[in-house]
Amino acid sequence: MQNQNEVVKDDKVEECGNSSAECDPSFQQEEEESAKVPYVADKEPLSSLSAEYKAGSPILLQKIKILENQYIAIRRTRGDGNCFFRSFMFSYLEHILESQDRAEVDRIKANVETCRKTLQNLGYTDFTFADFFALFLEQLDDILQGSEEESISYEELVNRSRDQSVSDYIVMFFRFVTAGEIRTRAEFFEPFITGNTTVDQFCKTSVEPMGEESDHIHITALSDALGVAIRVVYLDRSSCDSGGVTVNHHDFVPVGTTNEKEVGASAPFITLLYRPGHYDILYPKPPCKVLDNVEK
């Protein structure tokens, strides 16, 4: 009799931990929805954003109008919990492909080596992260025009970003880098971690597993570790008391960036659009000629 009971109960609790998202049907639906979007979609004109909110709140529509003055295009990423890292990946690699900025690649490679040492010092086993690091460095080399070899094409970059065996590895590389930064600067990050969670637990449950969403802590840590500034533009329903609608943005400027040239003059070359729960990539309009003239 006991056995019978157990079989039934076993069946019932086969998927134990009912709190886990896998068991939630609404989550599955969401997942199926999001799987229709490639990891990194094609660039779309910004008007596709307003089309999405045709019947949306007036505040959102006003904000989108403002965005349309400053930005020309949006590139959506899949809402699978990795969207921040995936957006950062594409945006960064695309920037390097277009700018062919060898100095920037040399700079970030030095940071990547520091991150590697950080993980080693923290006691991570080499083989758990080495492949992920290697794949990221490989992308950098492929994207820069060599003395003999051509750089990969823009289409190839898009393909790789959609290929799980490249894309997920790079996302995981960023997750390692982020966790390493948070753990080494535990005192700095601890106050930002909510609930009764230690830095170690936070990294284990909210940074290292794939599909765990990112918030300010992740963005700050990744930006600091790699030394890359990130602008996040917020599209939400918030408005100022004064009545005027503005679109807020926040620039994550890596710690230790003191060089005027690096910080002050230009906006970060990575701009992400944040809508509650999701990040996409934004493309600023090319600098306006009139403005150029004024500056001269």
Next chain:
Amino acid sequence: MIDISRVQKELQDCEKDRDSSGIRVCPKSDNLTRLTGTIPGPIGTPYEGGTFQIDITIPEGYPFEPPKMQFSTKVWHPNISSQSGAICLDVLKDQWSPALTLKTALVSVQALLSAPEPKDPQDAVVAEQYMKNYQVFVSTARYWTQTFAKNSSLEDKVKRLVEMGFGDAQVRSAIESSGGDDNVALEKLCSG
């Protein structure tokens, strides 16, 4: 597209400190998709003195997907099915990360033996007993450890190792030369 070289590195890594950790991972199949993990029962628990075998299957998407782990040794624990050996553990499900390894997962399984979580049960009967009648739970768990996790008869040992894919005669000679210790015999079989 299993990352075989990663699994190989994990096996070597596990081998390095198996004497201090007591945790072992041995391949069951040539392609390294089926393995057997071994963990000693934690001291000071009803599982002390037992040696627990865990069937490990490496999924296609490893290390992005968690390894599938299931006790093959019968064990009485709220988070492990007394029927199937299925384990309820977050790191084997949505909290898995490529930053983890077979060894760290087995360490977590071992920690689960020390710290049951009856409120998130895999086996409802055991969990209920754990919460309502703790002493009975402890003695049942200890009895199961005695019965299934140690001192198995020669035929049981032979059967277990043969099931892992070794030949009958080979198994018998390995057990004999290991003084009857089937785990030592398994190591010999794995290394030889």
